[in-house]
Amino acid sequence: MRTARYYGRGDIRIDDVPEPEVGPGTVGIDVAWCGICGTDLHEYLEGPIFCPTHDTPHPISGETLPITLGHEFSGVVYAVGDGVEDLAVGQHVVVEPYIISDDVDTGPESTDYHLSENMNFIGLAGRGGGLGERIAVQRRWVHPIADSVPLDQAALIEPLSVGYHAVNRSGARAGDVALVGGAGPIGLLTAAVLKALGVTVVMSELSPLRRRKALESGVADHALDPRTTDVAAEVRTLTGGRGADVAFECTSVQVVLDTLMDALRPTGVLVVVSIWGKRSDFDMHKLVMKEIDLRGTIAYVNSHPATIELVESGKIDLAPFITGRIGLDGLVEEGFDTLIHRNETAVKILVSPSGTGL
Ligand SMILES: NC(=O)c1ccc[n+]([C@@H]2O[C@H](COP(=O)([O-])OP(=O)(O)OC[C@H]3O[C@@H](n4cnc5c(N)ncnc54)[C@H](O)[C@@H]3O)[C@@H](O)[C@H]2O)c1
Numbered sequence: 421m422r423t424a425r426y427y428g429r430g431d432i433r434i435d436d437v438p439e440p441e442v443g444p445g446t447v448g449i450d451v452a453w454c455g456i457c458g459t460d461l462h463e464y465l466e467g468p469i470f471c472p473t474h475d476t477p478h479p480i481s482g483e484t485l486p487i488t489l490g491h492e493f494s495g496v497v498y499a500v501g502d503g504v505e506d507l508a509v510g511q512h513v514v515v516e517p518y519i520i521s522d523d524v525d526t527g528p529e530s531t532d533y534h535l536s537e538n539m540n541f542i543g544l545a546g547r548g549g550g551l552g553e554r555i556a557v558q559r560r561w562v563h564p565i566a567d568s569v570p571l572d573q574a575a576l577i578e579p580l581s582v583g584y585h586a587v588n589r590s591g592a593r594a595g596d597v598a599l600v601g602g603a604g605p606i607g608l609l610t611a612a613v614l615k616a617l618g619v620t621v622v623m624s625e626l627s628p629l630r631r632r633k634a635l636e637s638g639v640a641d642h643a644l645d646p647r648t649t650d651v652a653a654e655v656r657t658l659t660g661g662r663g664a665d666v667a668f669e670c671t672s673v674q675v676v677l678d679t680l681m682d683a684l685r686p687t688g689v690l691v692v693v694s695i696w697g698k699r700s701d702f703d704m705h706k707l708v709m710k711e712i713d714l715r716g717t718i719a720y721v722n723s724h725p726a727t728i729e730l731v732e733s734g735k736i737d738l739a740p741f742i743t744g745r746i747g748l749d750g751l752v753e754e755g756f757d758t759l760i761h762r763n764e765t766a767v768k769i770l771v772s773p774s775g776t777g778l
């Protein structure tokens with residue numbers, strides 16, 4: 421079968437590899453669609469970061485480079501391994517793409533398996549990936565999804581779960597006002613969860629296409645251009661002088677962090693969602709004087725069932741965020757190149773590894 425494998429910085433190859441073995445306790449999935457994520461771009465440009473190297477295997481997967489990429493994917497079950505009784509061939513599924521040590525409690529009550537030692541992701545640290553035609557995944561990480569959700573939209577459940585967990589971390593409640601810095605896929609999907617909760621959403625974004633997407637999809641009430649609008653002042657105007665209750669940093673850009681701090685009300689909550697490859701110059705005095713709560717958020721933990729429910733029930737429509745569909749052969753030239761050099765022209769680009777969805 422064909423698969424896109426990462427060999428190191430700037431080196432992704434389309435390889436022919438044997439099909440995965442659907443062993444006991446695992447589920448064989450025909451991948452329908454897989455999203456290209458900013459993390460994949462980081463691996464391509466600056467990696468390996470999450471990926472292992474050629475010499476040092478990942479401590480849990482035991483794998484070295486090359487590894488198959490792709491962690492945002494949907495598909496159809498084509499086989500189930502021994503002991504898997506509650507999923508059948510033909511079922512539509514999405515994957516919560518974790519690689520977590522077997523001795524960690526990953527049960528439905530766990531609130532911290534995503535923080536366990538050496539946690540990593542399928543499609544970054546081994547165990548196959550969504551940018552291959554087929555994958556075998558442990559039953560624990562496979563989530564059924566209703567046939568009524570198109571499989572292309574289902575591929576966005578994974579980044580939507582990032583937004584869901586980020587919103588949980590913020591403690592936002594219906595009636596609050598949120599400011600989201602950055603309307604890339606993560607900012608937009610965080611906004612979608614906030615909207616579904618009944619929060620008023622203000623977004624700040626440089627790209628006109630992404631601002632338009634935020635408004636047309638209905639996930640933002642206001643989409644501001646920080647080059648022409650004083651975002652913090654506008655948020656104060658919109659909130660009767662109070663400021664935003666919660667803010668989400670989805671850019672890893674210093675000036676956005678500063679703007680969010682200015683726009684928050686005293687005792688507001690600032691959630692940093694973006695991955696910072698560098699130290700930030702943080703205004704500690706402002707944090708102290710406004711008693712701001714600063715919180716990190718990584719991935720998701722037992723978030724998929726709730727996220728899937730938001731989509732199945734129609735409370736969140738993921739269709740507007742899909743802006744491109746390509747095959748494996750176009751992965752680097754069309755997919756990565758667009759997102760690296762012209763990301764203001766796209767939101768989420770999906771890949772059909774077998775080409776059948778195109
Ligand atoms: N915490 C997690 O679990 C998690 C998971 C997935 C991704 N991420 C991270 O989230 C971040 C966002 O991901 P993405 O895919 O949406 O990235 P992206 O690059 O597509 O989006 C960032 C957006 O910020 C906008 N922006 C840049 N400077 C700005 C400014 N000064 N004012 C307003 N907007 C500005 C850009 O125009 C862009 O639209 C990345 O750092 C990514 O690595 C975190």
Ligand SMILES: [Zn+2]
Binds near residue numbers: 457492579
């Ligand atoms: Zn991702």
